[in-house]
Amino acid sequence: MWPLSFWDIGLWISVTSIILLITVEMTSPYNGHTNLLINWKRLRTVALITTIIFLFTVAVRVYEILVA
Amino acid sequence: MTQAEVVGCIILLSGVVLLILSIQYSSTAFAFMGLGLTFWGALLLYIRPTRYVQSAVLQSTVMPTLKSLDQILSLLNFEGRAVYLPPKTLEDFKTGKILIPLPKDTSIIDSNKPSYVEIIHENPRGIVLNPPGVELANLYEEVLGRSFAQQDLSEIQTNLPKILIEDLEVADNVEIHQEGDSIRVKITGSIFSEICRQTQKLKGICGSIGCPLCSSIAIAISRATGKPLRIEEAKPSEDGKTVETTYRTLEDVNTP
Numbered sequence: 001m002w003p004l005s006f007w008d009i010g011l012w013i014s015v016t017s018i019i020l021l022i023t024v025e026m027t028s029p030y031n032g033h034t035n036l037l038i039n040w041k042r043l044r045t046v047a048l049i050t051t052i053i054f055l056f057t058v059a060v061r062v063y064e065i066l067v068a
Numbered sequence: 069m070t071q072a073e074v075v076g077c078i079i080l081l082s083g084v085v086l087l088i089l090s091i092q093y094s095s096t097a098f099a100f101m102g103l104g105l106t107f108w109g110a111l112l113l114y115i116r117p118t119r120y121v122q123s124a125v126l127q128s129t130v131m132p133t134l135k136s137l138d139q140i141l142s143l144l145n146f147e148g149r150a151v152y153l154p155p156k157t158l159e160d161f162k163t164g165k166i167l168i169p170l171p172k173d174t175s176i177i178d179s180n181k182p183s184y185v186e187i188i189h190e191n192p193r194g195i196v197l198n199p200p201g202v203e204l205a206n207l208y209e210e211v212l213g214r215s216f217a218q219q220d221l222s223e224i225q226t227n228l229p230k231i232l233i234e235d236l237e238v239a240d241n242v243e244i245h246q247e248g249d250s251i252r253v254k255i256t257g258s259i260f261s262e263i264c265r266q267t268q269k270l271k272g273i274c275g276s277i278g279c280p281l282c283s284s285i286a287i288a289i290s291r292a293t294g295k296p297l298r299i300e301e302a303k304p305s306e307d308g309k310t311v312e313t314t315y316r317t318l319e320d321v322n323t324p
Contacts (some may be wrong), residue, residue: 001091001094001096002090002099003090003091003096003099004093004096004100004103008096008100009100009103012100012103012104016104016107017146021243029233029234029237030233030234032240032241032257035297037117037250038115038116038122039114039115039116039117040115040237041113041234041235042115043111043115046114046115055071059264
């Protein structure tokens with residue numbers, strides 16, 4: 001049986017998205033980091049997607065609180 | 069398979085195994101570890117660069133062509149300053165052309181009709197060539213998804229730095245300023261800085277045709293303004309990190 005609840009995954013996504021967003025900001029070409037061997041645009045896309053998923057979990061939580 | 073791909077695959081596979089184990093044993097710890105490893109493994113595979121080329125390779129490829137071009141122009145006495153021709157003077161503006169006139173020719177460049185088709189041009193007397201930055205300029209348009217001819221200079225001032233810094237990662241910083249008919253472009257930390265520094269020694273290239281990067285920007289400005297254009301000056305800083313280039317848009321002009 002799958003051991004994690006929706007909130008466990010929400011917590012994991014929140015931590016991951018914060019790490020990714022900080023990484024994206026620190027490795028931005030606008031800060032002079034044009035020599036990094038990563039596809040920065042793809043990293044930014046992933047960071048934004050995980051952030052949106054995290055915000056969705058927050059919205060679900062808020063909705064639950066309001067309904068309760 | 070590259071080293072990064074192997075590492076990415078190993079992390080991804082370990083993550084998947086841990087996820088399967090977490091379901092089998094109902095273990096939260098395994099599930100978190102599995103999620104983490106699967107996600108970061110997949111991310112490592114996804115964010116790999118498309119292709120990596122050392123800048124020294126770029127330099128070795130470009131310099132001999134520029135040196136040969138400089139020698140040919142000097143030998144044939146085409147020592148006038150190159151004029152970047154606007155799209156309306158060309159049959160296919162994607163090709164981009166420059167006119168290098170003979171030094172003593174005082175004829176007028178007519179920028180209103182598509183007349184610059186042949187390599188040797190009679191009035192004004194000069195040679196019509198493809199500039200070294202034409203393919204780069206076409207690449208900028210491809211990345212942007214729009215032609216520079218459909219934009220004005222203020223849009224170029226916004227879009228070109230974004231393409232060079234964020235999309236292509238060619239430079240650390242790009243500033244474009246307009247002062248009357250002259251346009252000043254300051255590029256910092258460019259991968260072409262060494263090429264730009266070396267072209268300073270080539271009289272027919274620097275300050276006339278320009279290095280590939282200066283040339284590509286000249287084409288972009290010429291397409292946007294719809295006017296002939298000259299590179300007035302290309303000035304690298306002492307440490308070689310910054311190159312400041314001044315372009316001047318021309319009306320229908322006398323060539324010398």
